[in-house]
Amino acid sequence: MTLLQIKDLTQLFSGLCAVSELNLSIEKRELVGLIGPNGAGKTTVFNIASGFYQPSHGEIIFQGRNLAGLKPHQVSALGIARTFQNIRLWKEMSVLDNILVAQHFHLGYGLGSLFFRTPRYLKREREIRLKAMELLEIFKIDKFAEEKPGNLPYGMQRKVEIVRALSSGPKLLLLDEPAAGLQSTDVTELISLIEWVFEQFDLSIWMIEHQMKVVMSLCSRIGVIDFGRLIASGTPTEIQQSPEVIKAYLGDDQL
Amino acid sequence: MKRFSVPILLVVLLTTLMGLAWFEVIDLYIQTIILFMGINIITSTSLNLVNGNMGEFSCGHAGFIAVGAYVSSVLSVALFTKSRTFGAPLLPPELAAYGFPLVLIIGGLAAALTGLLVALPSFRTRDDYLAIITIAANYIIISTIINIDKIGGARGFMGMKRVIFAMEKCAEIPWMILWVFLFMVLSVLIIRRYMSSTYGKGVEAIRQDEVAAEIMSVNTNRIKLVTFMISSGLAGIAGGLYAHTIGYVNPKSFDLLKSTEALVMVYLGGMGSISGSIIAAVVFTLMLELLRPLQIIKWVAIPLLLIIIMQFRPEGIMGNRELSDIFPRLKKFYKFK
Numbered sequence: 083m084t085l086l087q088i089k090d091l092t093q094l095f096s097g098l099c100a101v102s103e104l105n106l107s108i109e110k111r112e113l114v115g116l117i118g119p120n121g122a123g124k125t126t127v128f129n130i131a132s133g134f135y136q137p138s139h140g141e142i143i144f145q146g147r148n149l150a151g152l153k154p155h156q157v158s159a160l161g162i163a164r165t166f167q168n169i170r171l172w173k174e175m176s177v178l179d180n181i182l183v184a185q186h187f188h189l190g191y192g193l194g195s196l197f198f199r200t201p202r203y204l205k206r207e208r209e210i211r212l213k214a215m216e217l218l219e220i221f222k223i224d225k226f227a228e229e230k231p232g233n234l235p236y237g238m239q240r241k242v243e244i245v246r247a248l249s250s251g252p253k254l255l256l257l258d259e260p261a262a263g264l265q266s267t268d269v270t271e272l273i274s275l276i277e278w279v280f281e282q283f284d285l286s287i288w289m290i291e292h293q294m295k296v297v298m299s300l301c302s303r304i305g306v307i308d309f310g311r312l313i314a315s316g317t318p319t320e321i322q323q324s325p326e327v328i329k330a331y332l333g334d335d336q337l
Numbered sequence: 338m339k340r341f342s343v344p345i346l347l348v349v350l351l352t353t354l355m356g357l358a359w360f361e362v363i364d365l366y367i368q369t370i371i372l373f374m375g376i377n378i379i380t381s382t383s384l385n386l387v388n389g390n391m392g393e394f395s396c397g398h399a400g401f402i403a404v405g406a407y408v409s410s411v412l413s414v415a416l417f418t419k420s421r422t423f424g425a426p427l428l429p430p431e432l433a434a435y436g437f438p439l440v441l442i443i444g445g446l447a448a449a450l451t452g453l454l455v456a457l458p459s460f461r462t463r464d465d466y467l468a469i470i471t472i473a474a475n476y477i478i479i480s481t482i483i484n485i486d487k488i489g490g491a492r493g494f495m496g497m498k499r500v501i502f503a504m505e506k507c508a509e510i511p512w513m514i515l516w517v518f519l520f521m522v523l524s525v526l527i528i529r530r531y532m533s534s535t536y537g538k539g540v541e542a543i544r545q546d547e548v549a550a551e552i553m554s555v556n557t558n559r560i561k562l563v564t565f566m567i568s569s570g571l572a573g574i575a576g577g578l579y580a581h582t583i584g585y586v587n588p589k590s591f592d593l594l595k596s597t598e599a600l601v602m603v604y605l606g607g608m609g610s611i612s613g614s615i616i617a618a619v620v621f622t623l624m625l626e627l628l629r630p631l632q633i634i635k636w637v638a639i640p641l642l643l644i645i646i647m648q649f650r651p652e653g654i655m656g657n658r659e660l661s662d663i664f665p666r667l668k669k670f671y672k673f674k
Contacts, residue, residue: 132552158554170549172542174657182535183542187554189535193563196534197527203534210535250554 084143085110085286086131086162086254091140093126093310100126101310103140108254113280113287115301117321119330123310124290125167128256131288132164133157145253159187163252165243167259167290171231177242178227181214184249214249220282221245237268241275248283255279257289261296273299298322306330342671351518358511368514370626372582375517376575377618379524381602382611383571386528388600389609389657390537391564392544394468397455397475398572398599401448403591404478405573406580409444410497411488413437413581418499422487433503437516441577448573449566451478456565460558475596482588493587497580517578524571529611529673531567540564541609601643606653613655620654 086108093101101123108114118124129135131142133154142149149157163184171180189210195203218224223241231239240260247255260276261269273296280287291297297304298318305315308330314321321327354371357363363371380402387395415423417433428436459470483491504512531537539560542550551557580586598621606617624642628635661667 134548134552153556153558154551155554155556158552164552166549170546172545172549174545175538175541179538179541183538183550183555184553185535186539186556191536193536196536197530199530207535246553 083110084108085112085145086288087143088127088131089141089143091127091130091142092138093123093130093135094138099310101130101137101307104307104310104312106305106312106315108286108288110253111284111286112303113276113301114289115297115304116288116290116307117292117297117304118307122307124307125258126310127307128164128258128290131157131256132162155187158250158252161251161253162256163247163250163254164256165240165247165258165260167262169231169236169239169243171239171243171246173230173232175230176228177223177231177234178211178214178218180231180242180246181217181249182210184246185210185213187250217245217249237264237271240264240272244275244279248279253285255285255287257287257291259290259292261291261293269293269296272296276300339669339671343673346671347518347522351515354514354518355511358514368511369582370622372513372517372578374619374622375521376578376582377598377602377622378521378615379571379575379578380599381606381614381618381621382525382528383568383575384599385603385606385609385611385614386532386540386568386571387565388603389607389614390532390540390544391561393460393561393565394464395471395565395568396468396593396596396600397471397473397478398569399591399593399595400455400471400475400478401452401569401572402576402579402595403482403586403588404451405441405444405448405576406586406591407444407482407488407494407576408447408573409440409577410494410580410586412443413440413500414494414496416440417503418496420496420499422496430503431507433500434507434512437500437504437512437581438519441516441520441574444577445570445574448576449570451573452566452569453562455569456562460561460565472593472596475591475593479588479591491588493585493589495585497586498584501581501584513578513582517582520574520578524574525611525615526673527567527571531564532611536560544609604653605643605646607655607657608653609657610653610655610659612660613653613658616654 084107088104088106091101091104092099104127116124116127126135130137133149133152133156136151144160144162147160172183190206191203215224215227218227221241223238223245226234231242234242261272264272276287277300289301301318303315304318304321306313306321306327313326313330314324358368380398384395384398387393414420416428416436417426417430419425455471455474459467462470482488488494501512532540539550539555542555543557543560547557602617602621603614605621606613624639628638631638
């Protein structure tokens with residue numbers, strides 16, 4: 083069953099065509115990759131999918147619902163969560179608070195019950211906290227709950243960001259270059275982490291990645307874009323042999 | 338024990354203050370300084386919510402204080418006293434003691450609504466631009482008051498002392514100490530509860546990375562509006578208390594200088610720290626009074642002191658920490674939520 087469908091997506095930035103007529107779909111329980119040279123428009127696609135940009139043309143259908151006109155927080159409430167290329171955790175808040183805030187869309191209490199500390203408010207706050215702690219425990223980072231993310235090693239910050247994205251219970255997880263800036267040992271660890279997340283949680287993962295090792299070992303399907311156009315899509319082996327892809331990455335040998 | 342230590346401490350403090358005032362151990366001058374301290378605590382903690390916790394730069398806090406001061410003054414004078422402007426009291430003056438807190442709250446609500454009006458168009462901008470818009474809003478509010486002749490215009494508005502007298506007919510106690518104290522505790526409690534909830538933590542998230550907050554399901558626009566309204570509403574309550582403490586309001590006393598005083602208290606105490614704002618409000622009020630003999634030189638001495646403090650401690654007295662972060666042992670003795 084189709085989870086996310088992108089139809090004729092075009093994004094213009096005052097004349098510059100960042101994404102043009104992109105067609106893509108992601109099925110339920112699928113781990114898909116999106117690759118392409120620098121500046122190909124990969125992150126732009128993610129920014130549109132998470133509601134940060136409104137597309138110039140075309141539409142995005144998520145679980146049968148058109149995302150047009152929705153604000154990012156509404157999109158995330160529908161079940162699309164994401165991480166960022168450069169880690170964007172809230173640095174002055176504890177790891178636990180980072181996870182708590184990401185559950186904002188289903189707080190289940192109003193300002194009135196907040197100020198009067200009604201039983202409903204106290205119950206919901208306890209539940210939210212419990213859920214966050216559970217998640218931290220599953221990922222074995224509960225010992226860092228009170229730590230500021232800035233004090234953690236880079237690889238750990240990546241992990242926290244993925245946990246934060248998962249805490250909103252997404253159906254689709256967008257990972258924007260999760261391996262960027264990681265050492266090779268950390269990359270191996272990341273691959274098993276993503277694999278594990280995919281097995282444990284009922285969701286689809288769509289990832290942008292430059293390191294072929296990560297994409298090739300994880301993704302069942304890969305889309306390649308260059309200059310905002312989808313130039314190839316298929317299984318990792320198909321992609322590796324596609325002349326279009328080789329041309330995009332290595333250039334044309336007929337100068 | 339932990340749960341009751343703060344309420345007990347507050348009740349003891351209140352009864353001591355009221356007792357001292359009632360037996361005339363402390364004279365009216367010292368009472369007024371204590372009242373100003375309480376009012377300034379409301380001003381600084383409420384501004385801290387926007388400037389410290391949310392990281393926006395609001396420079397027009399005095400505008401909201403003015404709205405609260407005028408709305409509650411006009412209401413209380415019209416309702417409970419005989420005045421030249423409004424004629425006979427609309428309600429029996431005996432009700433003044435009960436009606437006063439309601440009047441204050443209405444002043445606060447009016448200020449919160451004004452805050453909403455300012456925030457709606459201006460929260461598309463940030464930083465310097467928001468600062469300029471809030472300064473403009475401050476001046477718009479003052480000019481509006483100056484041009485309403487019914488409430489005194491540039492001459493100011495008075496008659497609030499008679500409201501206090503009406504309350505004293507009910508019971509001969511130092512009413513203003515009671516009200517300032519109660520509303521100070523209430524507003525600190527509101528801010529504390531707001532900021533310690535998951536909802537309020539969204540405010541911190543907005544300061545640290547607004548884009549990430551929006552994408553991680555925080556409704557940033559709504560939270561910014563709500564926070565700004567809480568801040569301006571509490572400023573309005575501070576204004577109402579200020580007006581009834583002095584018994585006279587003048588649009589001039591809510592100009593940019595007043596806004597600057599509020600900003601100074603926030604930065605002196607430390608951005609985002611509630612206890613810092615409280616300490617700074619007390620220190621700043623004392624400083625203003627102690628240096629009063631210097632007269633005009635006061636306005637050289639105080640900025641100089643501030644420059645020195647900022648040179649040696651740019652993060653303010655408390656930084657962004659609370660009292661219980663600096664002395665973790667205190668946590669055993671009190672809980673304030």
